[in-house]
Every structure is written in structure tokens, then in C-alpha cells.
Amino acid sequence: MKNNFNYHPFHLVDFSPWPLTGAIGTMTLVTGMIKWFHEFNMSLLILGYIIIILTMFQWWRDVCREGTFQGKHTILVTKGLRWGMILFIISEVFFFLSFFWAFFHSSLSPNIEIGALWPPLSITPFNPFQIPLLNTIILISSGITVTWAHHALMENNYSQTSQSLFITIMLGIYFTILQAYEYLEAPFTIADSIYGSTFFMATGFHGIHVMIGTMFLLICLIRHLNTHFSSNHHFGFEAAAWYWHFVDVVWLFLYISIYWWGN
Numbered sequence: 001m002k003n004n005f006n007y008h009p010f011h012l013v014d015f016s017p018w019p020l021t022g023a024i025g026t027m028t029l030v031t032g033m034i035k036w037f038h039e040f041n042m043s044l045l046i047l048g049y050i051i052i053i054l055t056m057f058q059w060w061r062d063v064c065r066e067g068t069f070q071g072k073h074t075i076l077v078t079k080g081l082r083w084g085m086i087l088f089i090i091s092e093v094f095f096f097l098s099f100f101w102a103f104f105h106s107s108l109s110p111n112i113e114i115g116a117l118w119p120p121l122s123i124t125p126f127n128p129f130q131i132p133l134l135n136t137i138i139l140i141s142s143g144i145t146v147t148w149a150h151h152a153l154m155e156n157n158y159s160q161t162s163q164s165l166f167i168t169i170m171l172g173i174y175f176t177i178l179q180a181y182e183y184l185e186a187p188f189t190i191a192d193s194i195y196g197s198t199f200f201m202a203t204g205f206h207g208i209h210v211m212i213g214t215m216f217l218l219i220c221l222i223r224h225l226n227t228h229f230s231s232n233h234h235f236g237f238e239a240a241a242w243y244w245h246f247v248d249v250v251w252l253f254l255y256i257s258i259y260w261w262g263n
Contacts, residue, residue, distance in 0.1 A: 011066070018059040025051030029152035030224070060219065068157070068228045078235050085239045089246050092209075099202040102256065104177040105263060106194045112195050119262065123195050124187040128259040131182045135175050136255050139210075142171035142239050143248040146241050153224070156231045165221045168244070179207045199258060206250055213247050216240040 029048025036045050067073035073081070107118040114120040126132060128194040149164035183200075220237045223229060229237055 009074040010144065011072045011074070011077045016059070016062065018055050018062070020060070021051060022055045025049075025055055049050050052185050059111060064223060064228060064236075068223075072236070073233075081235055081239070089242060092246065096202070096205070096253075099198065099205070100253065101263070102194075103198040103202065103258060106198060111194075114195070118193050120193050122188075123192060125195075125263045126182065126186075126259060128255070128263060129179055131211070132255055132259040136251065138171050138178070139174045139251050141170045142175070143245055145171065146244050150241050152230060153234055153237060154231050158224075161224055162221070165217060165224065167222060169217050171212055172210055172217065172244075175210055176214070179203070179210075194263075199262075202254055202258060205255055206247070209247050209250070213240070213244045216243055 023081040027048075028044060028051055032042070032048045034043030036042050082213050092257055110116050110120070119125050145164045149161050150169065152160035153163060188196045189197075203243045217240050220229075221242045224237065
């Protein structure tokens with residue numbers, strides 16, 4: 001008779017269809033983007049989004065069940081998850097480093113094709129003391145509130161954790177709205193020389209990371225309201241907080257270099 005007990009602290013993941021459906025959704029999404037670019041038809045793009053959203057919901061549900069109710073996230077497994085998150089954030093640091101490299105390479109030695117000036121003559125840059133400064137204050141404030149949430153969670157303060165997490169999510173949404181408004185009012189586009197390319201690539205990918213981080217924190221709030229976290233077992237929230245602090249630090253470098261120094 002087969003013994004169903006595991007005498008080791010590792011988590012051997014069960015068979016799951018979600019990696020396959022996620023790959024299918026991603027392929028559908030990218031194919032739909034190409035179709036949208038060439039034929040202005042968004043049907044396949046929307047289908048790809050739907051498949052990915054459904055996969056995310058069900059995959060995250062399974063992970064929450066494994067870590068919260070089935071006890072499969074042991075101390076050793078959590079240690080592995082921590083290192084995985086640390087290495088992921090390091091890879092993200094180098095991802096943004098490539099954008100900063102392109103920006104400084106172009107700005108410190110501008111080509112003759114753009115007038116040997118930075119910003120180029122045809123570019124009217126943003127005033128760093130308007131929306132960019134407000135967004136900086138918003139993100140620094142959100143870093144404070146997510147730290148407040150972490151300390152409240154470690155002290156088993158349920159209400160303060162809920163309040164501070166909710167405020168952090170609202171600040172993230174507010175940042176995204178202001179960033180979208182700034183893009184709509186931008187006097188240049190991504191096609192306007194190397195300045196437009198580096199500006200929209202760096203700030204655009206940062207904006208995507210803010211949206212992902214906001215979703216990360218929203219899932220943590222939902223899990224907290226369902227009492228999935230305890231004072232000593234809440235790595236899902238810790239990972240979200242690390243990611244949010246990374247987003248904050250990247251924005252500070254973006255603001256200082258591209259918005260302020262780049263002007």
C-alpha cells in the first residue's frame with residue numbers, strides 16, 4: 001500500500017495545467033498585438049488577456065491554498081521563495097540599468113544628428129517640479145504606508161494593516177492616473193529622437209511595474225481580509241513590500257536623472 005506521507009520539508013509541486021494555459025495565453029496575447037498593429041483588430045488581443053487573467057486567478061488560488069491551508073510552505077520552502085524573490089529583484093535592477101545606460105550614453109555625448117544638445121532642440125521636456133514631483137511624493141508616501149502595514153502585521157494589528165495596505169493601493173492607483181495624464185499631455189512621443197525613446201521606455205516600463213505592484217498589494221489585502229497571514233507567516237506580503245520598495249527606488253533614480261538632470 002502506497003504511503004502518502006512526506007518525510008521531508010520540501011514542496012514537490014503537484015501537476016498543474018496553469019503553466020500550459022499561461023503559455024497559450026501569452027502566445028495569443030502577442031499574436032493579438034501583431035494583429036492589432038497591422039489590422040486594427042483587437043479580438044485576439046482581448047482573448048489573450050482573458051486567458052491570462054483566468055490563469056492568474058486560478059494559479060494564485062492554488063498557491064494560496066498550498067501555503068495557507070495545506071502547510072506546504074515550510075521554513076525551508078519559504079527560505080527558497082525568499083531567495084527566488086531576491087534574485088528576481090536583482091534581475092529587475094539590471095533590466096532598468098539597461099535603460100539608464102542608454103539614457104546616459106545618449107545624454108552625456110549627444111550625436112550631431114540631434115544637434116549635439118541634450119535635450120534635443122525639437123524637444124520640450126516636462127517641468128520636473130509639477131506632476132513628476134507630485135508623483136515622487138506619492139511614491140515615497142506609499143513606501144511609508146507599506147512599511148506601516150508590515151509593522152502592523154508583525155504586531156497582529158489587523159485593522160491598521162488593512163488601512164495602511166488600502167492607502168498604499170490607492171496611492172499606487174493615483175500615481176498611475178497621473179502618469180497616464182502626463183503621457184496624454186506630453187509634447188513629444190516615443191518616435192521623437194533618442195530622448196523620446198529613452199524617456200518613454202524607462203518611465204513606461206516603470207509604470208507597468210507600478211501596476212503590477214499595485215495588483216500584488218491588492219491580492220495581499222484580499223488575503224489579509226481572509227486572514228491568510230499571521231505575524232510570523234506572511235512571506236507573500238513581504239515579497240510584495242520588497243517589490244514596492246524596489247519600484248520606489250527606481251522612480252527616485254528616474255526622477256533625478258531623466259526628469260531633473262535630463263532637463
